[in-house]
Amino acid sequence: MKRFDYARAADVAEALREGQGDGAAFIAGGTNLLDLMKLRVLTPDRLVDINRLALGGIERDGDGLRIGALVTNSDLAADETVRRDYPVLSRALLAGASGQLRNKATTGGNLLQRTRCYYFYDIAMPCNKRDPGSGCQARGGVTRLHAILGGSDKCIATHPSDMAVAMLALKAEVEVEGTDGARRRVPLDDFYVPPGDTPQVETVLGAGELITAVILPLPAGDRQIYAKVRDRASYAFALVSCAAVIGMDGDRIGHAALAFGGIAPRPWRNAEVDGLLTGQAPSDDLFRRAADLLLADAKGHGGNDFKIPLARRVLIDTLRKATRGDAA
Amino acid sequence: MRTELTINGATHALEADARTTLLDALRDHLGLTGSKKGCDHGQCGACTVIVNGRRINACLTLACMHDGDEIVTIEGLGTAEAPSEMQRAFVAHDGYQCGYCTPGQICSATAMLDEVAQGWPSHVSDDLTGEMDLSDAEISERMSGNLCRCAAYPNIVDAIRATARKEAAE
Ligand SMILES: Cc1cc2nc3c(=O)[nH]c(=O)nc-3n(C[C@H](O)[C@H](O)[C@H](O)COP(=O)(O)OP(=O)(O)OC[C@H]3O[C@@H](n4cnc5c(N)ncnc54)[C@H](O)[C@@H]3O)c2cc1C
Ligand code: FES
Ligand code: FES
Numbered sequence: 353m354k355r356f357d358y359a360r361a362a363d364v365a366e367a368l369r370e371g372q373g374d375g376a377a378f379i380a381g382g383t384n385l386l387d388l389m390k391l392r393v394l395t396p397d398r399l400v401d402i403n404r405l406a407l408g409g410i411e412r413d414g415d416g417l418r419i420g421a422l423v424t425n426s427d428l429a430a431d432e433t434v435r436r437d438y439p440v441l442s443r444a445l446l447a448g449a450s451g452q453l454r455n456k457a458t459t460g461g462n463l464l465q466r467t468r469c470y471y472f473y474d475i476a477m478p479c480n481k482r483d484p485g486s487g488c489q490a491r492g493g494v495t496r497l498h499a500i501l502g503g504s505d506k507c508i509a510t511h512p513s514d515m516a517v518a519m520l521a522l523k524a525e526v527e528v529e530g531t532d533g534a535r536r537r538v539p540l541d542d543f544y545v546p547p548g549d550t551p552q553v554e555t556v557l558g559a560g561e562l563i564t565a566v567i568l569p570l571p572a573g574d575r576q577i578y579a580k581v582r583d584r585a586s587y588a589f590a591l592v593s594c595a596a597v598i599g600m601d602g603d604r605i606g607h608a609a610l611a612f613g614g615i616a617p618r619p620w621r622n623a624e625v626d627g628l629l630t631g632q633a634p635s636d637d638l639f640r641r642a643a644d645l646l647l648a649d650a651k652g653h654g655g656n657d658f659k660i661p662l663a664r665r666v667l668i669d670t671l672r673k674a675t676r677g678d679a680a
Numbered sequence: 681m682r683t684e685l686t687i688n689g690a691t692h693a694l695e696a697d698a699r700t701t702l703l704d705a706l707r708d709h710l711g712l713t714g715s716k717k718g719c720d721h722g723q724c725g726a727c728t729v730i731v732n733g734r735r736i737n738a739c740l741t742l743a744c745m746h747d748g749d750e751i752v753t754i755e756g757l758g759t760a761e762a763p764s765e766m767q768r769a770f771v772a773h774d775g776y777q778c779g780y781c782t783p784g785q786i787c788s789a790t791a792m793l794d795e796v797a798q799g800w801p802s803h804v805s806d807d808l809t810g811e812m813d814l815s816d817a818e819i820s821e822r823m824s825g826n827l828c829r830c831a832a833y834p835n836i837v838d839a840i841r842a843t844a845r846k847e848a849a850e
Contacts, residue, residue: 358681358698358744383740386701387721399698401745426734430800435808446803450825451792453722455734456741586803586824679807 353386354395361400364407364562368531370400371560378402378562380422381456383449384465392475393466393482407460407564410434415570418527421460421563425449425515428459438568439679440576440595444518447580450587460563463516463526463543464555467509467617468497468589480506481551495655497589500663501647502616507551508653509617512589516540516619518578519566520611521595527565528557535564544618551617573599573607575674579666580613590614592663598674605629605675612646615663622646634675639668683744687712688756698744703727705743706753714754714783718827725826728784729753735791737825754783757790765846766790769839777830788826789840793847795822814844 361367371378375397379385388394407422410431417438419428428434429445449457471477471489478486490498490508498508525537543555557563575598582588590613599607608629612620625646632638643664650660683694687710694705703720706712706729718726720739727738730752758764766786769775776782796818801808804821812818819837828836 353699356698358742360744360747379742379745382742382745383722383737386740386742390720399742403745426795426800430798432809435801439808442801442808443803446801446805450722450725451795451822452725452728452735452737452788452825453740456736586821 353389354392354397356389356396357398359398359400360404361402362404364405364529364564365533367400367402367405367562368529368533368560370398371562372531373398374559376400376560380458380461381424382461383453383457384461388466388473391473393473402562413567417568419459419566419568421458421565423459425454425457425459425462426451428515429454437571438518438522438576440521440578440597441515441518441568443576443578444514444580444593444595447578447590447593448514459515459566462513463519463540463563463566464557465513466554468512469509470494470497472509481509481547484550484552491653495653496591497614498653498656499616500650500652500656500659501620502546502618503651504547504549504551506549507547507617509547509551510614511544511554511616511618512613513619514578514580514590514593514613517590517593517611517613518595519568520619520621521576521597521609522568522571523609524569525567526563527567529562529564530558531560537567540566540619541621547617554618571597572609573597575600575677577670577674577678579670579673581662581666592659592666594663594666594670596670596674598671600675600677604631604633606631610642610646610667610670612663612667615650615659629671634671636668636672639671642671643667681744683747685743685746685749685751687751688753694743696743698742700743701739702729702731702741702743702746702751703738706738706751709743712753712755715787716780716783718781718784723827724781724784725788726781726784728788728826730787730791733791733794735788752787754787757786764790766793766839766843769843769846770836773835773839773842774832775836775839776828776832781826781828781830785823785826785828785836788823789836789843792822793840793844796844814841816841 377396580593593613716726718724722740
């Protein structure tokens with residue numbers, strides 16, 4: 353690791369003060385940041401430890417739930433309200449990483465974890481995300497993990513989070529505190545930005561801004577499923593994943609919100625797919641049309657071509673289960 | 681950087697560069713070499729220790745972040761003369777070959793049984809809110825963060841199952 357200064361912030365104001373300046377980085381669980389620092393993919397010269405901030409706890413927020421940025425993935429997955437009312441979130445968390453990692457990984461850190469693209473990780477390789485303008489070796493290279501939707505000429509890396517996919521289907525908002533001390537809420541759907549020509553910019557979070565919480569509204573559907581397909585039965589990132597939050601209105605679909613992992617530079621959703629499903633009676637024909645719509649612009653890069661038929665099957669299977677009422 | 685760590689009940693004042701991971705602090709600064717370094721990237725679980733009651737990867741955390749924390753390592757779970765139930769079970773069931781992953785397996789399994797006692801579900805639990813029944817599939821899933829290059833997995837599962845049953849009977 354490159355040498356850095358370490359500061360332990362006592363409260364949010366101190367963290368925001370200490371977090372100013374180009375070379376500063378917040379550290380929460382450290383499970384992603386330290387991994388990348390050891391490889392010199394990231395080389396901050398100051399770490400601001402935010403673990404002593406009062407950003408823990410899961411509380412009621414109106415009809416919904418407010419999850420502090422420092423709540424660990426383990427505590428969130430095991431929370432009784434989450435297990436009962438937001439099972440898709442428990443399922444997504446439990447499908448990610450390992451018991452040890454979930455005990456350290458935090459809600460804020462999980463949202464901001466970086467891609468697992470091999471070329472981003474290997475500092476001997478050019479990478480537009482790590483070293484803007486240097487080029488992309490993934491195109492024409494090994495692309496098993498890479499995006500089929502939403503990529504750009506500059507970058508086809510995927511966002512690796514499982515948690516964020518479930519939160520997107522649950523219409524979560526991210527609470528951010530700016531360097532001026534003002535708090536704002538950003539819908540998770542607007543939080544991640546497309547790679548375009550600047551794949552190093554991944555979210556709307558400004559330099560030195562802190563995530564303070566994630567807010568979940570009352571779930572709009574009680575049929576919730578998280579499906580994850582990966583290379584091993586456990587402890588592997590998603591090749592394709594799908595979070596579904598479905599509410600039935602008699603024998604029709606009253607509410608549909610789908611989100612996908614492993615296929616795009618951000619947790620992916622397509623509002624038109626949700627719109628196509630809403631108000632319709634479930635059928636395989638409907639599900640196939642939803643898959644056609646989701647994947648209309650999908651593009652393989654060789655090693656990830658399989659993700660197009662795989663995403664299709666995962667979508668159809670998840671919708672069958674959710675509309676049938678299989679348990680999360 | 682000066683950091684105060686409570687390890688296996690004893691307080692240690694550590695004076696080390698901020699870059700020192702908890703694993704390197706234990707092994708290289710404090711002489712507690714029971715915790716092992718396999719990958720140094722959170723992928724193998726050989727470095728698993730228990731911090732404030734929870735199992736974590738000591739390689740992916742900085743020692744200075746643990747000022748005031750209570751840390752338990754394999755050395756604190758038991759000794760050759762007075763092993764813990766889990767340690768005894770690993771010996772009885774031959775839950776290793778080379779033994780390199782074993783301290784991490786035992787720390788992980790010990791804390792994992794507490795997670796089950798608290799009713800935490802896992803990826804393979806059919807019911808998120810029901811009673812947790814520690815089937816072999818549950819043990820494998822909950823221990824998936826601990827790799828064993830010698831593939832002693834069947835005997836590791838036997839050792840953990842036996843310990844869980846013994847604890848349940850008490
Ligand atoms: C072997 C391995 C397997 C894994 N498998 C999976 C998997 O299957 N699925 C999955 O989803 N994840 C997986 N992960 C990733 C894991 O979920 C992330 O590392 C973790 O969620 C990051 O959280 P953290 O608190 O440790 O973040 P940190 O490493 O502390 O921080 C990550 C980033 O977020 C920033 N940050 C943290 N908190 C805040 C905040 N409150 N405000 C502003 N910025 C902040 C940091 O500056 C840093 O840039 C795996 C990780 C490993 C090592
Ligand atoms: S050495 Fe820590 S997980 Fe491998
Ligand atoms: S006993 Fe050799 S690695 Fe597990």
